Amino acid sequence: MPFTRPEPPYYAVIITSALDADHLDGYAEMDARMAELGRAQPGYLGRESRTDAGGRELTVLYYRDAESITAWQQHPEHLEAQRRGREQWYANYHIEVAKVERAYGFDRHA
Amino acid sequence: MPFTRPEPPYYAVIITSALDADHLDGYAEMDARMAELGRAQPGYLGRESRTDAGGRELTVLYYRDAESITAWQQHPEHLEAQRRGREQWYANYHIEVAKVERAYGFDRHA
Numbered sequence: 746m747p748f749t750r751p752e753p754p755y756y757a758v759i760i761t762s763a764l765d766a767d768h769l770d771g772y773a774e775m776d777a778r779m780a781e782l783g784r785a786q787p788g789y790l791g792r793e794s795r796t797d798a799g800g801r802e803l804t805v806l807y808y809r810d811a812e813s814i815t816a817w818q819q820h821p822e823h824l825e826a827q828r829r830g831r832e833q834w835y836a837n838y839h840i841e842v843a844k845v846e847r848a849y850g851f852d853r854h855a
Numbered sequence: 856m857p858f859t860r861p862e863p864p865y866y867a868v869i870i871t872s873a874l875d876a877d878h879l880d881g882y883a884e885m886d887a888r889m890a891e892l893g894r895a896q897p898g899y900l901g902r903e904s905r906t907d908a909g910g911r912e913l914t915v916l917y918y919r920d921a922e923s924i925t926a927w928q929q930h931p932e933h934l935e936a937q938r939r940g941r942e943q944w945y946a947n948y949h950i951e952v953a954k955v956e957r958a959y960g961f962d963r964h965a
Binding site for chain 2: 846
C-alpha cells in the first residue's frame with residue numbers, strides 16, 4: 746500500500762514477527778481490530794507490510810513523531826492485544842523504533 | 856534471516872520496491888553480486904527482506920552508523936547497479952535512512 750510520506754523527519758516502527766501457526770484462535774479478528782484502531786490514532790501516517798510463504802511478516806508502520814508511537818503502545822485495547830499476542834499467537838517478534846532522517850525514491854511512471 | 860542486533864543506536868535502511876517484470880535481464884546476477892558485496896561492507900549488520908506474491912519487495916538493511924550507509928551508496932559498483940536499476944529493472948523504489956533509537960522483542964523459545 747503506497748502512501749504519501751511527509752518530508753523527514755518522521756518515525757518508522759519496524760516489526761519482524763512470526764506467528765505460531767498452531768495457536769491462531771481469535772488472531773484474525775484482533776488483527777483487523779488493531780489495524781482499524783491503529784489507523785485512527787493521532788500521528789499515524791501509513792504502513793508497508795509483506796508476509797512470505799512461511800508466515801514470516803515484515804511490517805513498517807509510519808508515524809509523525811515518537812509521542813504518537815508511545816501513545817499507541819499504551820492504548821488499553823492495544824496493551825490487551827499485545828498480552829494475548831505474547832501468550833498465544835506469536836512465536837516471536839522484534840520491534841524497532843527509528844527516526845527517518847532522509848528519504849528518496851524513483852518512479853518510472855511518475 | 857534473523858541476526859543478532861547490537862544495542863541501539865544503529866541504522867536501518869528501509870527499501871520498498873517493485874520490479875518491472877518485463878525487464879529483468881541481468882537482474883538476478885546483479886542482485887546476487889550486490890548482496891555479496893553489500894555484506895562485505897564495513898558497518899553492515901544484517902538484513903530482513905520479504906517479497907509478496909505480486910513481486911513487491913520490502914527490505915530493511917541494518918548498519919552500525921550513517922557513514923557506513925553513505926560509503927555503500929557511493930561504492931562504484933553499487934552506483935552502476937543503481938543506474939541500471941533505474942534504467943531497466945525497477946518500476947519504482949523508495950528508500951528511507953532511519954536511526955534506530957530503541958528496540959525490544961519477544962521469543963517464546965528464548
